[in-house]
Amino acid sequence: MKFGGTSVGKPERMHHIVSLVSKETEPAIVVLSALSGTTNALVEIGNAIAKGDRNAAKQTIEKLEAHYQAFIKELVKSEDAYNKARSIVAEHFEFLNIILKISFSEALNKDILAQGELLSTKLFCVYLEEQKIDHALLPALEFMSIDQYDEPQIGSIKVKLTQLLNHYPGKKIFVTQGYICRNARGEVDNLKRGGSDYSASLIAAAINASVCEIWTDIDGMHNNDPRIVKKTVPVEQLSFEEAAELAYFGAKILHPASIWPAQMYKIPVKLLNTMQPEAKGTLIVEEAGSVGVKAVAAKDNIIAIRIKSSRMLLAYGFLRKIFEVFEKYRTPIDMITTSEVAVSLTIDHSVYLQEILKELEPFGTIEVDENQVIISVVGNEIAQTTDIIKKLFGSIRNIPVRMVSYGGSPHNISLLIAAEHKTQILQQLNKGMFGLE
Ligand code: ASP
Numbered sequence: 001m002k003f004g005g006t007s008v009g010k011p012e013r014m015h016h017i018v019s020l021v022s023k024e025t026e027p028a029i030v031v032l033s034a035l036s037g038t039t040n041a042l043v044e045i046g047n048a049i050a051k052g053d054r055n056a057a058k059q060t061i062e063k064l065e066a067h068y069q070a071f072i073k074e075l076v077k078s079e080d081a082y083n084k085a086r087s088i089v090a091e092h093f094e095f096l097n098i099i100l101k102i103s104f105s106e107a108l109n110k111d112i113l114a115q116g117e118l119l120s121t122k123l124f125c126v127y128l129e130e131q132k133i134d135h136a137l138l139p140a141l142e143f144m145s146i147d148q149y150d151e152p153q154i155g156s157i158k159v160k161l162t163q164l165l166n167h168y169p170g171k172k173i174f175v176t177q178g179y180i181c182r183n184a185r186g187e188v189d190n191l192k193r194g195g196s197d198y199s200a201s202l203i204a205a206a207i208n209a210s211v212c213e214i215w216t217d218i219d220g221m222h223n224n225d226p227r228i229v230k231k232t233v234p235v236e237q238l239s240f241e242e243a244a245e246l247a248y249f250g251a252k253i254l255h256p257a258s259i260w261p262a263q264m265y266k267i268p269v270k271l272l273n274t275m276q277p278e279a280k281g282t283l284i285v286e287e288a289g290s291v292g293v294k295a296v297a298a299k300d301n302i303i304a305i306r307i308k309s310s311r312m313l314l315a316y317g318f319l320r321k322i323f324e325v326f327e328k329y330r331t332p333i334d335m336i337t338t339s340e341v342a343v344s345l346t347i348d349h350s351v352y353l354q355e356i357l358k359e360l361e362p363f364g365t366i367e368v369d370e371n372q373v374i375i376s377v378v379g380n381e382i383a384q385t386t387d388i389i390k391k392l393f394g395s396i397r398n399i400p401v402r403m404v405s406y407g408g409s410p411h412n413i414s415l416l417i418a419a420e421h422k423t424q425i426l427q428q429l430n431k432g433m434f435g436l437e
């Protein structure tokens with residue numbers, strides 16, 4: 001059972017999830033994020049120290065500490081529990097204050113980032129103890145690890161976690177940190193922002209769990225972006241493939257990497273709502289459940305690059321040469337379309353854009369369009385349902401489309417549009433594809 005930042009972000013929310021967890025009949029591993037806002041503050045602290053602005057870092061540390069002081073006052077009632085919580089907060093903020101005084105390194109920055117999950121889980125356990133709920137804390141740094149390519153080592157995670165669990169026969173509630181891990185050098189590291197979902201899925205895979213529950217504050221994956229479109233509905237069931245496309249192409253509810261461990265070890269994933277625990281949510285399993293369009297998602301800040309060259313005509317090896325440039329700069333390509341004399345592709349970050357463009361120059365004329373959005377229409381066997389294409393293009397008639405990717409997967413049709421049309425296209429698709437306004 002994984003709970004995100006907002007689910008533990010207020011003392012009353014933490015109380016609420018303890019009531020959810022203690023209702024479980026099966027043994028459960030509870031994976032927690034940091035309290036909402038904490039990781040952002042820790043990123044800020046790290047950035048300030050890296051820049052040598054210790055005053056700014058100190059101010060952010062003080063503000064964050066005050067937040068935790070207020071939090072624990074509401075979290076627990078007894079003096080004993082309060083004292084325990086206070087010494088946990090003191091310990092972690094002492095650590096941050098010591099860091100202020102030593103020279104900055106990337107490894108140290110990872111230590112800073114780890115404080116959020118360490119704090120949330122320890123405070124959660126203090127509250128469990130006050131409520132006399134039997135539990136054990138499993139330190140993620142003792143079993144969660146990544147290799148030199150930042151890939152989780154599922155085999156080793158499995159062995160170490162099983163060993164840890166063997167120390168607690170008969171125990172029903174376990175608590176652990178999401179997001180944090182150890183890297184190949186044995187240092188504290190993390191699974192990247194939003195990585196607690198990934199932790200949960202890796203843990204579920206490692207122990208062959210009956211289910212991996214991701215608890216957030218929305219009742220499952222919705223058919224469209226609820227922040228942009230008025231009426232959206234939760235999707236009841238998705239296949240792993242559909243869920244992976246949606247998570248990757250912009251649905252904010254699930255970390256994209258968290259699908260593969262569950263898929264590989266065939267662990268059903270449920271997206272559930274802490275505020276509405278009886279709601280069905282979304283079930284992600286092997287089978288799609290039904291045929292047709294399930295949802296649309298948008299991925300922002302996309303850059304499109306077009307390479308035009310008459311030399312591409314009848315040439316082989318041309319695409320390979322282009323791809324090699326992106327490989328060299330470790331920049332993944334999302335969408336790609338080709339004609340006989342040109343190829344268009346998209347990337348989602350501009351870290352190496354200038355270097356990439358320079359190396360592409362000899363291949364022909366290069367055009368770059370920034371500020372694009374990928375709109376993905378995801379569903380089961382949608383590519384075989386001709387009606388869907390008609391409906392799709394019928395509903396967005398007035399919007400210029402820069403690229404279309406169709407047939408790459410039977411579950412996805414992607415369109416590239418300029419960012420200014422995003423709201424409009426999502427609204428029109430909601431009406432045209434789902435009959436919702
Ligand atoms: N606390 C981390 C973050 O905010 C990990 C997570 O919440 O999943 O990115």
Ligand code: MG
Nearest residue numbers: 004005033194
């Ligand atoms: Mg978070």
